[in-house]
Amino acid sequence: MIFADIIFIIIILITLAGALMTVMYGSIIYALIGLVTTMFGIAGLYIYLNAPFLAMMQILIYVGAITVLIAFVIMVIGPLHKKPKEWTYPLKLIIAAIVALFSFFMFAKVVLKAKWTVLSTPFAVTTKDIGRLLFDRLTFPFELISLLIVVAIIGAVMLSLCSRGEK
Amino acid sequence: MTGMGLYNSLNIYLFVGLALLACGILGVIYRRTLVSMLISIELIMNGAGLNLVAFNRFIAPDKAYGMTFTLFIMGIAAAEAAIALAIIILIFRKYRHVEGAQLKEMKD
Known part of the structure; x- marks a missing residue:
């Protein structure tokens, strides 16, 4: 300890x-x-x-x-x-x-x-629970995050292309 | 508290997250270049993620919502870093410096 x-x-x-x-x-x-x-x-x-x-x-x-x-x-x-x-x-x-x-x-x-009311129940969340929650209850935010990352990638590529076009 | 040991108290994790937040605010105000400001914002986001996981561990230990939100924070931080660094490179190509205080014009 x-x-x-x-x-x-x-x-x-x-x-x-x-x-x-x-x-x-x-x-x-x-x-x-x-x-x-x-x-x-x-x-x-x-x-x-x-x-x-x-x-x-x-x-x-x-x-x-x-x-x-x-x-x-x-x-x-x-x-x-x-x-x-x-x-x-x-x-x-x-x-x-x-x-x-x-x-x-x-x-x-x-x-x-x-x-804070700290609970005394043992902590038993595993990686399996995270995955189950991600694909069961929080599927819509998960898909939104993937959409956000795609938009960010396209935005970064567009920014660099626009600056090259200005030159 | 859920057991013995120093690492089983909630307040320590909250204070570490709070120290990260304070360091991030100090960096955002004090640093001059845009890259340093971006690094400081990453510190603030990490403090928030640490707080979420600590609350999930001690307050609501039966579901994994806090950990999932920390994963979302990591994804958002990655997207934000990509966009911000693209803008920083654009500013560097146009003005040949990346100092935040001298970017006074937003025209053309």
Whole structure:
């Protein structure tokens, strides 16, 4: 039990350090590495939440697809650390920190105040249940997601074709 | 609580999701380039997904609605990233930079 707690705390620290690295690093490629770290941490938290299928999907989709997409775009737009400065004036950091801390403490107050009725029944949802729900009760949103992805692909292709036509 | 151990309390997962939300808001306001803003938005979406799975685990443990919604969030994030990156490449071809504060004109 103690061992599991130690691993859990390490995973949480990895997640938070990755998030801070994503926000605070000057170069975009380091921020992207921080995002990858955060994704792996969240996948570990999903495993602690008894959802190994979601953990695998997190690693496959976020680390395998979205991060590689962003890396390709960073390759296209070039090394941004040669530009003068990624950072602006420090007043902007102070304002952003005020907004972020305000939202953090406001929602923290809500979380600490609310009385969640945590059920004591054992958690027995498996991947089979997710698939059954996806194709039984939530079929229409599932099809809508596939339609949305097709529209997004066609939109991305059309955007690149239009810009080439302008040249 | 549904058992012993630190990982069996709901509030820890909620606070991790909340920290991800705060980092995402900080990044969206503070970062200058559009790609960094997109990365910060991904952080916010991950915080929301973590919250949904935690609620599904502790509040409603008999159905899998929260996990299914997290899968939907992943699909929407993928589509959003594809469209946003296409627009970013378009902006880079036209203006030769991707800084959000300098995109003042939306004409032609």
